[in-house]
Amino acid sequence: MVGRRAPWTCGGGLGAGLRGAWRRSARLARSARGRAVNALLAIEGLTVAYGTEPVVQDISLTLAAGEVLGLVGESGSGKSTLGMAVLGLLDPAARVEAGRIALGGDDLLALPSGQRRALCGSTIALIPQEPMAALNPTLRIGRQIDLVLGYHRKGDSNTRRQLAEDALASVMIADPPRILGSYPFQLSGGQLQRVLIALAFALGPRLIIADEPTTALDMSAQGEVLDLLVSRARNEGAGVLLISHNLPLVRRYADKVAVMRYGAIVESGTAAEVLAAPRHVYTRALIAALPANSPPHMPLPVPEA
Numbered sequence: 123m124v125g126r127r128a129p130w131t132c133g134g135g136l137g138a139g140l141r142g143a144w145r146r147s148a149r150l151a152r153s154a155r156g157r158a159v160n161a162l163l164a165i166e167g168l169t170v171a172y173g174t175e176p177v178v179q180d181i182s183l184t185l186a187a188g189e190v191l192g193l194v195g196e197s198g199s200g201k202s203t204l205g206m207a208v209l210g211l212l213d214p215a216a217r218v219e220a221g222r223i224a225l226g227g228d229d230l231l232a233l234p235s236g237q238r239r240a241l242c243g244s245t246i247a248l249i250p251q252e253p254m255a256a257l258n259p260t261l262r263i264g265r266q267i268d269l270v271l272g273y274h275r276k277g278d279s280n281t282r283r284q285l286a287e288d289a290l291a292s293v294m295i296a297d298p299p300r301i302l303g304s305y306p307f308q309l310s311g312g313q314l315q316r317v318l319i320a321l322a323f324a325l326g327p328r329l330i331i332a333d334e335p336t337t338a339l340d341m342s343a344q345g346e347v348l349d350l351l352v353s354r355a356r357n358e359g360a361g362v363l364l365i366s367h368n369l370p371l372v373r374r375y376a377d378k379v380a381v382m383r384y385g386a387i388v389e390s391g392t393a394a395e396v397l398a399a400p401r402h403v404y405t406r407a408l409i410a411a412l413p414a415n416s417p418p419h420m421p422l423p424v425p426e427a
C-alpha cells in the first residue's frame with residue numbers, strides 16, 4: 123500500500139480542451155455499446171520504480187468513459203502504485219521510468235506540474251480505502267466539504283452550503299444538515315465513504331481511482347457503497363479504476379479485469395472471461411484462495427487446477 127491522500131489534496135480547474143475531449147469520449151462510449159470505444163484513459167508501457175526496483179513494469183491498459191476496470195492482485199503487486207501514478211500522487215521516492223498515461227487524449231506525464239495538479243482531486247478523484255484517514259478528525263464534515271468546494275471555487279458560502287447538502291442528498295444520505303454538523307467519528311464507515319463519494323462527484327470527476335474503497339466496511343455497506351459509486355459513475359460517464367482484493371465484488375461491478383503480479387499484468391479481459399474462465403495459473407490461484415462461502419454477492423467457481 124502506498125501513502126493514502128484525501129481526494130481533494132491537489133485539485134484545481136479543468137482545461138477547456140480536456141473537457142471537450144472527455145465529453146467526446148463519453149459520447150463515444152454511450153453510442154458504441156459492444157464495439158471498440160475511444161479510451162478515456164490509455165496507459166502504455168508504464169514502468170514505475172522505487173529506487174532501482176521496478177514495481178510497475180511495462181503496463182498497458184485502457185478504460186472507456188462509463189466503464190469500470192477492476193485491478194486485482196496480491197498485496198504488493200503494484201496496484202496502488204499504478205493508481206497513484208495516474209493521479210500524479212506517487213511517493214517522492216518513486217520514479218516513472220517509461221511509458222505514457224493519456225487521459226482524454228492528453229499525455230498526463232508531459233503536462234507541466236501545475237496543470238497536472240489541477241486535474242488531480244477534481245477531474246481525477248481518489249476514493250481511498252480508509253475514509254476516516256482521508257478526513258480531518260477535528261473538523262465537522264460541513265467545514266471540510268466547504269473548504270474543498272471553496273478551494274475549487276464553487277461559489278460563495280451559501281452556494282457551497284447548498285451544494286454540500288445536494289451532494290449528500292444525491293448519495294442518499296439521510297438528514298444532510300445533521301451530517302454536515304457531525305464530526306467524522308460520529309459517522310459510520312459507510313456514511314463516511316458516501317461523504318467522500320458525494321464530494322468527489324460534486325467536483326465533476328471524469329476518472330475515479332477507487333483504491334480498496336470497501337475494505338474498511340462491513341459486507342452490507344460494501345455492496346451499498348459500490349452500487350452507489352458505480353451507478354453514479356456510469357450515469358455521469360466517468361471511468362472507474364477499481365483496485366480491489368475482493369474478486370467477487372470486482373466480478374459484480376467491473377466490465378473488465380486486469381490481474382497484476384510482481385508489477386506486471388498477467389491476464390486481462392472482460393470480467394466474465396477472466397474470473398469465470400481464467401487462463402493464467404496465477405488468476406486460478408487467486409480464485410482458488412477465496413474462502414468457501416466468502417461473498418454473498420457473487421460466488422466464483424473454483425476452476426480445475
Ligand SMILES: Nc1ncnc2c1ncn2[C@@H]1O[C@H](COP(=O)(O)OP(=O)(O)OP(=O)(O)O)[C@@H](O)[C@H]1O
Pocket residue numbers: 123124125172177195196197198199200201202203204213215
Ligand atoms: N514509498 C515506497 N517506497 C519503497 N517501496 C514502496 C513504496 N510504496 C510501495 N512500495 C513497494 O512497491 C510495491 C508495490 O506496492 P503497492 O502498494 O503498489 O502494491 P499493492 O498491490 O497496492 O499492495 P496492497 O494491496 O497491499 O495495497 C511493494 O513491493 C511495496 O513494498
